[in-house]
Amino acid sequence: MPVNIPETAQKRVVIIGAGFAGLRLARKLFKHNFQVVLIDRNNYHQFQPLFYQVATSGLEPSSISFPLRKVFQKSENVFIRIAEVRRIMSEKKLIDTTLGTVWYDYLIIATGATTNFFGMESFETNSIPMKSVSEALFLRNTLLENFEKAVTIRDEEEVRRLLNIVVVGGGPTGVEVCGALAEMKKFVLPKDYPELDFNLMNITLVEANTHLLAGMTEVAGKKALDYLANLGVEVKLKHKVEKYDGNTVELEDQENLETRSLIWAAGVKGQMPSGIKKENVVRGNRIKVDAYNRIDGCENIFAIGDIAYMETKAYPQGHPQVAQVALQQANCLAENLKKMQRKKDLVPFKYRDKGSMATVGRNRAVVDLPHLRFAGFPAWLVWMFVHLMSIVGVKNRLVIFINWLWNYMTYDQSLRLIIRPSAKSVEWQKRQK
Numbered sequence: 283m284p285v286n287i288p289e290t291a292q293k294r295v296v297i298i299g300a301g302f303a304g305l306r307l308a309r310k311l312f313k314h315n316f317q318v319v320l321i322d323r324n325n326y327h328q329f330q331p332l333f334y335q336v337a338t339s340g341l342e343p344s345s346i347s348f349p350l351r352k353v354f355q356k357s358e359n360v361f362i363r364i365a366e367v368r369r370i371m372s373e374k375k376l377i378d379t380t381l382g383t384v385w386y387d388y389l390i391i392a393t394g395a396t397t398n399f400f401g402m403e404s405f406e407t408n409s410i411p412m413k414s415v416s417e418a419l420f421l422r423n424t425l426l427e428n429f430e431k432a433v434t435i436r437d438e439e440e441v442r443r444l445l446n447i448v449v450v451g452g453g454p455t456g457v458e459v460c461g462a463l464a465e466m467k468k469f470v471l472p473k474d475y476p477e478l479d480f481n482l483m484n485i486t487l488v489e490a491n492t493h494l495l496a497g498m499t500e501v502a503g504k505k506a507l508d509y510l511a512n513l514g515v516e517v518k519l520k521h522k523v524e525k526y527d528g529n530t531v532e533l534e535d536q537e538n539l540e541t542r543s544l545i546w547a548a549g550v551k552g553q554m555p556s557g558i559k560k561e562n563v564v565r566g567n568r569i570k571v572d573a574y575n576r577i578d579g580c581e582n583i584f585a586i587g588d589i590a591y592m593e594t595k596a597y598p599q600g601h602p603q604v605a606q607v608a609l610q611q612a613n614c615l616a617e618n619l620k621k622m623q624r625k626k627d628l629v630p631f632k633y634r635d636k637g638s639m640a641t642v643g644r645n646r647a648v649v650d651l652p653h654l655r656f657a658g659f660p661a662w663l664v665w666m667f668v669h670l671m672s673i674v675g676v677k678n679r680l681v682i683f684i685n686w687l688w689n690y691m692t693y694d695q696s697l698r699l700i701i702r703p704s705a706k707s708v709e710w711q712k713r714q715k
Contacts, residue, residue: 283382287361292317295619296377296386298367298555300327300350303587303608304392305674310616312357315623319361319384321377325350328415329673331605332682334455336418337425337545338462339470339698340689343415345681348674367393370557372580377557388582388619391558391569392612395550395588395603398566405450408528409546412455419701421545426700428542433477439540445483446541448531450523451548452489453496454640457506459545460487461643464513469693486516486539488523488531490548495648497602498638502648505657509642550603552589564591568600573630575615586611592631605672606636641665644690 300322329346365379397411432444493503531539551567568591587608637651647661
């Protein structure tokens with residue numbers, strides 16, 4: 283059954299995914315002669331770079347999320363449908379969703395990336411990823427519940443397991459969450475749990491590479507390593523994890539780590555919708571596209587953002603899966619869709635690297651710009667400014683700024699709440715499915 287969307291004379295652009303790429307493209311097209319249909323499983327856009335702050339009680343989920351319908355309240359030609367895509371039927375120019383079928387003139391796949399466990403089932407089953415607001419909130423609940431359990435237990439070894447935290451993956455997410463957890467251990471948790479001895483608590487970061495922040499310079503990686511060491515985080519470089527049963531992390535040819543909390547930040551893979559031809563899927567579960575983000579053999583289907591894989595002379599292994607690539611591809615595709623309307627030549631995508639950055643807690647950050655690299659307090663201010671300005675919604679920016687300012691002045695947050703759905707609501711949701 284077709285989804286209820288008004289029929290107009292405008293060309294219909296269907297966008298799957300309301301992440302950085304999908305939302306930017308919709309915002310670039312809504313004032314022009316297109317009917318835009320934005321499909322996502324959530325009714326909000328989520329700001330992924332700050333998931334770790336939700337997980338560590340620094341921010342509430344609502345601060346880094348923004349309702350899609352509020353973004354497009356004054357846009358008569360944008361139609362939002364909350365659904366999951368079951369299959370793309372390119373031969374019929376249709377997509378099948380949980381609401382029904384939707385036809386398109388142009389289809390843009392912007393489904394982003396999800397956690398990559400590299401086929402290790404024990405980690406997929408027992409570790410905690412952090413690729414959505416709900417996962418970050420689940421991680422926050424888990425950590426706080428472990429602290430509450432530790433208060434009630436006398437067995438010192440079990441207390442250690444409950445307090446210890448292992449993070450796998452030394453990229454920006456892994457480094458940033460370790461820095462936030464270390465500051466919680468130092469400034470916050472001893473005040474909340476005076477009965478516990480936090481000398482028993484170890485925060486360990488495991489990374490298979492020779493240095494942290496593999497996408498940045500080695501200088502930045504070494505600086506991040508120094509910052510983490512100063513915060514008391516144990517970093518294990520050139521270590522590979524093999525198995526995790528919920529209690530013990532087995533390392534390759536190394537001593538095991540005991541923990542009830544393992545955070546997985548080791549890699550991502552594309553969220554591939556069904557219906558894409560196998561020959562168009564490349565490593566990392568990404569869709570191979572040409573210089574115009576068009577899928578081979580599909581004149582009217584495009585892929586942008588983390589799901590897209592474009593080989594260029596400067597990036598023979600594809601562009602990095604970061605927000606700037608997604609935003610710039612959306613900008614380029616928006617212009618090309620307008621050109622297609624006017625039957626003009628398309629412009630190939632060219633990525634302009636604006637730099638990378640990561641924070642390791644208060645007054646500590648590293649910034650790699652194309653012609654400038656720096657660290658410390660100035661880098662931390664730049665990191666805060668860039669992330670604050672990237673948040674959707676003035677109110678959200680103000681709330682985040684107040685939270686950051688309060689945290690900086692008091693060394694504390696007031697968001698350590700264990701919020702879980704009631705049994706009745708879980709059962710109701712199951713019945714609805």
